[in-house]
Amino acid sequence: MNSFSLADCTSVDAALAQLKNGAVIKAGGVDLLDRMKNGTDQPTRLVNIRNIKELRGVHATDQGLTIGALTTLAEIAADPAIRAHYTVLSDACGHAATPHIRNVATVCGNILQGLQCWYFRSAQFECIRKGKDQCFAFSGLNQYHAIMDYGGCPSVAPSSAAVALLALDAGIELVSASKGKRSVAIKDFYVQPDSNPHRFNVKAEDEILTAVHIPLPKAGTRSAYQKYGDKESHDWALADAGVVLEMDGAVCRRAVVTMGAASPVVRRSAEAEAELTGKPITMETARAAGHAAMTGAMPLSMNAYKVQLFPVAIYRTVLLAAGQMDRDPGAAG
Numbered sequence: 508m509n510s511f512s513l514a515d516c517t518s519v520d521a522a523l524a525q526l527k528n529g530a531v532i533k534a535g536g537v538d539l540l541d542r543m544k545n546g547t548d549q550p551t552r553l554v555n556i557r558n559i560k561e562l563r564g565v566h567a568t569d570q571g572l573t574i575g576a577l578t579t580l581a582e583i584a585a586d587p588a589i590r591a592h593y594t595v596l597s598d599a600c601g602h603a604a605t606p607h608i609r610n611v612a613t614v615c616g617n618i619l620q621g622l623q624c625w626y627f628r629s630a631q632f633e634c635i636r637k638g639k640d641q642c643f644a645f646s647g648l649n650q651y652h653a654i655m656d657y658g659g660c661p662s663v664a665p666s667s668a669a670v671a672l673l674a675l676d677a678g679i680e681l682v683s684a685s686k687g688k689r690s691v692a693i694k695d696f697y698v699q700p701d702s703n704p705h706r707f708n709v710k711a712e713d714e715i716l717t718a719v720h721i722p723l724p725k726a727g728t729r730s731a732y733q734k735y736g737d738k739e740s741h742d743w744a745l746a747d748a749g750v751v752l753e754m755d756g757a758v759c760r761r762a763v764v765t766m767g768a769a770s771p772v773v774r775r776s777a778e779a780e781a782e783l784t785g786k787p788i789t790m791e792t793a794r795a796a797g798h799a800a801m802t803g804a805m806p807l808s809m810n811a812y813k814v815q816l817f818p819v820a821i822y823r824t825v826l827l828a829a830g831q832m833d834r835d836p837g838a839a840g
């Protein structure tokens with residue numbers, strides 16, 4: 508690991524003043540320190556924001572919910588209001604990583620975590636996402652990689668929280684010393700590798716994420732998230748799904764189906780949503796949604812199993828959201 512200096516800040520203004528000349532933010536530090544130990548990131552200055560109290564906590568407003576950037580995954584999972592009204596987020600945060608990591612990892616650090624492609628994470632491989640012109644995953648080990656929308660880079664979206672936040676139409680609040688405050692919908696936050704392989708999201712280097720805002724759910728809304736993986740815990744998803752159903756009696760008025768670990772950017776499946784919208788939620792409609800979500804899938808040499816795993820994940824998560832199935836004991840986390 509390279510040597511670096513550390514600026515401990517207790518206010519957003521103090522952190523913004525330190526955020527220059529290549530300095531980077533450290534929140535929980537779980538992902539950042541991993542990348543520094545791998546040698547893929549070598550910042551010479553860290554700006555520690557972990558002690559900024561104004562960036563912590565969950566606040567209900569008449570517009571919805573505001574979650575401070577430094578709120579941990581464990582705090583979100585344990586919050587009774589989130590559990591009751593934004594279950595998809597509670598489930599996603601409560602089943603990410605491990606209990607120890609969830610106690611340290613922050614919601615905004617989670618959505619900003621780096622790609623989990625092992626070629627990207629190794630200092631020995633200079634790939635397309637690091638400014639070169641080659642991807643090693645297409646002809647290499649690609650069992651954990653994308654099956655859709657990958658263009659020139661099949662690394663997958665790693666953030667469990669982002670799968671839920673996309674399903675909830677969340678917005679992200681950012682602030683910088685040069686431009687002040689702005690808000691970006693999470694659907695516009697991540698950058699597809701096809702449009703720019705060297706950018707991962709629209710955050711500028713001098714910006715800090717301060718909060719996540721989630722609009723109030725409409726009456727009759729139910730939701731759920733489930734993650735499937737190699738291991739019960741201690742690992743990212745091979746396939747995960749977020750489902751939000753706005754129910755009008757027995758009929759689904761609006762459905763949102765999101766997927767992580769399928770593509771480089773968390774995605775909604777319009778095809779799956781169409782199979783649920785305007786219909787009662789049954790085993791048949793849930794199964795049709797799972798299969799429809801695989802429209803356009805182009806698995807790589809070692810990951811065709813995901814084309815079978817995602818339909819199961821979506822089918823079971825739709826039924827869980829609808830209250831027709833218990834949480835799958837085979838799900839990870």
Ligand SMILES: Cc1cc2nc3c(=O)[nH]c(=O)nc-3n(C[C@H](O)[C@H](O)[C@H](O)COP(=O)(O)OP(=O)(O)OC[C@H]3O[C@@H](n4cnc5c(N)ncnc54)[C@H](O)[C@@H]3O)c2cc1C
Nearest residue numbers: 532534535536537538539603604612613616617619667716
């Ligand atoms: C074994 C293991 C299993 C895991 N499994 C999962 C899983 O299943 N699901 C999942 O989602 N994650 C998983 N993770 C990843 C883990 O959840 C993330 O590393 C963690 O959430 C990152 O949060 P953090 O607060 O530590 O971020 P940090 O490491 O502090 O920061 C991450 C990045 O975000 C930037 N950053 C952080 N906060 C801000 C801010 N407010 N403003 C601007 N920039 C900021 C940092 O500069 C850095 O680039 C796993 C990790 C491990 C080690």
